[in-house]
Amino acid sequence: MNDVVICLLSPAGFDRAAQGLAGAGRRLAEQLGSQLTAIVLSQQSPAIAQEVATVVDKVIVVVDGGEYQPEPALSALTKVCSRLSPAAILFGNDTYSQEVTPRLAHRLGGATDDADGELRVCGRRGQEA
């Protein structure tokens, strides 16, 4: 079963929003019977990776060290997500995530939407970002 992926881009660290994202990812992964993977791409990547590792099955850290730039971030996420071929990719509601999400979905040939409630599995058709 393909993984559920959460992407953490916010410089705010593993804050309440990121914890909520991890929780939503975990519930979706359980419904799908799959693993939960976190991709961390942030200036605080090592610290965030340590914290998120306690609640996900696998952490992938994209080491950059610089400030967020949309094009390199998008390029890195596209490469990593193409390799993982996840069932679903979840992002938080921070500025950077909102910027990257539709573009990543376009590049991966998936769909994107803004969800602020419950995520449920109703069937499987393809990727969703």
Add this chain to the structure above:
Amino acid sequence: MNILVCLKQILDPEIPAREFRVNPAKREAERGNANLVTNIFCENALETALQFRETLSETKITVLSFGASTAEDSLRKALAMKADAAALVINDKTSNPDPLTVTQVLAAAIRKLGSFDLIMVGREAGDWGAGQTAGLLAEELKMPCVSFVDRIEPMNGGLRLNRQTDSGSEVLEAQTPLVVSITNDEHNVPRIPKVRDVMMSYRQPLTQWTLADLGYQLEDDKYYQVVDLSIPQKESRCEFVTGDTLDERVESLAKRITEVTSLL
């Protein structure tokens, strides 16, 4: 500088909540007594473009909309606000096209209109609030994208952009061509056109295309489907805490809060 601003006409989001209805069969909002208005973030985008033109006089602003024939009103208002040209792609097929369809149609229209240095869209629409257009349009047109911009100034052949972030704001420098999504700020409150300009706008030319004119064929269920649409039901209950003394009532209230929050 050639600027294109995308405008979306939506049901007035300011209608009282009690008057808002959805049609579950069609899975869309019912118009009812609501007016049709231009999405506020799109108007912020137009205002930002108009202010940019005030600092760089050799700038042409074109407004573009994809929607029902009534969207002409939004474009006429934009002309009254002093946009230079307007184009409408009439959507006579589906009332709620998905974000990718919208951006593919807009991209086809933009290619037909010509070459643009800067493409501006609102950060999200007040109806569905998907907030996808800027990013998807950038991908369709193979352009870079900057989101949540509230001010744009010319700078050495490029642009200086002020962008809102979760922790404050960033000042960015970028080269054209570029897609930006515009958010609201005290600097880009849309101007109110003069009555005379509103009347004059109805005499100005407005390009109208159908999807067939763009060679675009709508596909059903290409991206995602709205399978259900409903208004959230609010449930409220009132409980009175009991106790003989104030301390007992406070204790009882604290205990009840703990019980309720532990269920969340």
